[in-house]
Amino acid sequence: MAEMLSLMQEEAVRFCAELIRIDSTNTGDPASTGDGETRCAELIRDWLSELPSEWFERVPGRGNLVVSIPGKDPQLPRLAIHAHTDVVPADPVKWSVDPFAGEIRDGRVWGRGAVDMKDMIGMLVAAVRQTLREGHRPRRGIVLLFVADEEVEGANGMGFLVDEHPEVFRGVNEAIGEVGGFSVPTPTGDAYTIGIAEKGIAWATLRATGTEGHGSMVPNLEGAPARLVAALQRISEHEWPEEVDATASAVLTGLGSVLGVHVDPRDESGFAQALAPLGPVAGMFSNAFRTTAAITQVHAGSKTNTVPGEAIATVDCRIAPGRDEEFRRVFAELVGPGIEVTWETGQSVVAPYDTALVASMRAAVQAVQPDAQFLPFLTGGATDAKSLDRLGIACYGFVPLRLPPGFDFPGAFHGIDESVPVDALRTGSLILREFLLSQ
Known part of the structure; x- marks a missing residue:
């Protein structure tokens, strides 16, 4: 068994590196996003060729793979485990390594996607292959989803599957994805951490209009840029209150413990x-x-001596769980x-912490690290959980990584010289093997 487990661990590292070597950059522009x-x-x-799979591709080159692990009892609800294959752009000029070389050195695997989230794919695939070698069959069915387009909007990935192929999720009541599972020093x-919630997302585009004319003649009260700047100042100076609801209380209790x-x-x-x-x-x-x-973008004008008739800005808003409607009211004020304000939005997502699924995650960690403690986690990021939430699926973040002290985990997300410890x-x-064996 020790030799088999060693093989699984080697596969996890190798699979992660091999995936990094595939440039799956999602630029958000169909013209520059490849296959x-x-x-x-x-x-x-x-x-995973031993398992039945289905292929879904809304746009050529942006494939979504759904792999099924049949369960012994088809009457039981199924579990979904999902990960995305796309990554954000990486400028090689700014990196000390080739971002798509999947280099393994100094105890790390380097490259774009190392933590977001080709690490999870490598570990999960290796663990699934190991359970197959052991002849394990779970009590309930498990659906593995490897999807495109998470880094932009999911219209070619999870959102596409949820909207156009809901049959994929028939019988699924719980799902595991990002962000959570990483260890923190105490x-x-x-x-x-076990992710139980993520903040709502609201990307606002503000468009101000006004009098267009010579810079010496148009007063600020009539100019679009001045109106926009005044609104942005009010937004930037506003102190949003701390929100301590049931989800936040669970996280705070865990932190205190x-x-x-x-x-x-x-x-x-x-x-x-x-x-x-907690360090980094x-x-x-x-x-x-x-x-x-x-405030993330501001656009107006083309000449110093001309007041433009339009000014545009974007604001990236992340909303505390359960405060979506209140946020809209305050933001409008x-x-x-x-x-004019237009929106791209995603509701906040919350799942219960006191569940059998969470208990099985905790047990899996303690089977490997008996002294481990646990902490419910609320992320400010937006993930494919927002699409799954529309189907009433309870979503959790669980990408188990035991991180060394001082490792800048948040800095690795979309950062320069992204890497994950071997x-x-x-x-x-x-x-993940222990978790799969418990299902």
């Missing part, structure tokens, strides 16, 4: 001090309890009259 997602999915299909050892201190996000200085032992991942918790609104992949594959 990397399809090539990744085809490779995964080869690795004074008493590693605590593994693993850190051994009282944790209150309404005490700004004390909150930062309490989270300090502290920021992933500190912004979880309030709505945020970040901040924008004020005379500015040991984290090896340990994660063991945890």
